[in-house]
Amino acid sequence: MSQKKENIKLDPPRAPKGMRDIVAKEYYYYQGFFEKAAEVATYYGFKPIETPLMEETRLYTSGIGTDTDIVQKEMYEIKTGSGSIPLALRPEFTAGIVRAYIENGMQTMPQPVMLYSYGQCYRHEKPQKGRLRELRQFDLEILGSEKSIADATVIKVAMTTLEEAGHNNLQLSINSIGDKACRNGYRKELTNYYKKHLAAVCKDCKIRVKNNPLRLLDCKDEKCKPIKEGAPQSVGFLCDPCKQHFKEVLEYLEALKIEYTIDGNLVRGLDYYTRTVFEINAKAMPTEKKTDTETEKNNEESPKTEEPILLALAGGGRYDYLAKTLGFKKDLPGIGVGIGVDRVISTEGFNQELAPRILKKPKIFFIQLGFSAKLQSLAIIEILRKARIPVMQSLSKDSLSSQLGTAEKMKIPFTIIMGQKEVIDGTVIVRNMDTRSQEEIKVEKLTEYVKKIK
Ligand SMILES: [Zn+2]
Ligand SMILES: [Zn+2]
Incomplete structure (x- = not known):
């Protein structure tokens, strides 16, 4: 009898999977980081913006692209009354900010328009990856400039923000994936190469060859690693204007004494990127295996890997065609970066003394x-x-x-x-x-x- 009763009783409600409460000290870490980031951004001329947590779903399906994981599998869609326009929780900031730029007539303001924003994003990630489904990002966007200095500014501000937050061991990976004029040639070359190796790649990549070949380089499957490493790289296919743009970005970085690595496999998961794409990583030394499982032991007899592990803290890129895919009449060049605040705070190096002003x-x-x-x-x-x-x-x-x-x-x-x-x-x-x-x-x-x- 009593057993039966217990079965009926529901467990008390818990926070949804991949979402968490931020309390006490940790709350101040987030707030302290946000205030520092907003301060750095303000000094560089960025202004704040807040856009809705929800947007019309089509903003993401047309903007980010339906072939991306973010839209295909990871978007939270909101069901409201029948006949209403479908909404989705934002998986990232850029598309919403571009929409806001257009809707608020920011093209009449002095250009470029430099904006920062902070808040939650939602991605229905696989929980076994230990990833958050509600994540917090600090976002910077420069809209209305195609100049390479905008790329360098966004990178510099993101790097400085992370350094001010205590992360001194940063690594910048950068690549150029070209534009309309040169990307098709590259895409064709990449497709041909993968078609030759089709038998050796994972299930997802077999689909990507047809739908979105650039994303082949994003594949995290071990099986695809050797194929990826031998793949043709976009920098070899850049047209002259793209080459010039990339060269200038790198020159700015050198002038700013920012070290970088050109990573030919870096394409970033979103459809809308053009030319510059980049990632800022924290370099961490691999910790000694906490609990070495038997399989791991067998695989690597003497693991002498002193290679640092790279943990992505921020990533971004240029999105010169995004506005047009959203229905904007004119081209609106832009570049942005999203800083993964949860990662920043939980990664070693973060300065926990970074207290918010109220403290x-x-x-x-x-x-x-x-x-x-x-x-x-x-x-x-x-x-x-x-x-x-x-x-x-x-x-x-x-x-x-x-x-x-x-x-x-x-x-x-x-x-x-x-x-x-x-x-x-x-x-x-x-x-x-x-x-x-x-x-x-x-x-x-x-x-x-x-x-x-x-
Ligand atoms: Zn693959
Ligand atoms: Zn080009």
Whole structure:
């Protein structure tokens, strides 16, 4: 009987697979990173934009392309009432921002338009990969410029942002996949090459040969690795303008002292990329096997691989034809980068001290004694907040010693003490926690006084 009852009872609800709560310290990592990234972007002239979390599904099917995993298998579609236009949760930022540029008439603004955005993206990834289905990205876009300096700017800002977040061991992979004029020739060559090796490639690649040959180089299947390595590379097929553009991008990088590797296999998974594509990786040394499984042991007798592992922290590229595929009349050249914030935070090197502004080290700990002081305490905190003086307090504690103890533990240099007598006198006691000296200060003089003490 009781067994039966238990079967009926449902487990309590959990966060959806691949989605997670961000609490306490971790929340501040995200916020700290966002503030740093927004600050760097602002210094370089980027302005903020926020677009809806949902867009019409066709924005992604026509923009990103139906042959990509992102659209084919990974998009979250929203079912609403019958007859309504299908919506999807955004799998990435660029298509939505290009749509917003057009819809808001940003072509009449001084060009290029430089935008940054931050927030969640949704991809229904296979859970066994340990990937998040709700991921957070910091995104930068430069719209309305086909100049190579725009490419270099986006790369530089992304690199600087990651460095400011503590990642000093970065590696930049870059490639050019050409444009309308030269890509078809390359695509043909690539298709011919793969047709010769069709027997040796994976199931997905057999389809890609027909539908989207560029994506053959994206294949992560071990089986396809040797074929991929021998494949013709796009840089060998670039037309003169593409060659010139790529050369200039590399020259900017050299002038900025940014090291790069030209990676002929780098094409990025999205249909809309043209010319420059790139990825910024964190170089991590492989950790000693935690629990070496038997199979691994058998396969590699003496693993002498000192090669660093590359963890992609950011990726992007140029998308000069995207706007037209979305129905925009004119060409709208653009380049952007998405920084995978979850990766940035969880990868070794991230500076966990990167605290958000609201966490600026408090200078004052406010201590109240007795009910009348408690009544006044919020007013005092408000006076200090208005003067932008960060204050900590523990309003639920009552005894002087426990409140002093907390202030000491938090290493806060000054305390403001307010008891019954001070409430009547309209004063507070300011105590230097280091020297233990203290002074009685009139409430109206408090901010002036606190601003001076060091
Ligand atoms: Zn494959
Ligand atoms: Zn070209």
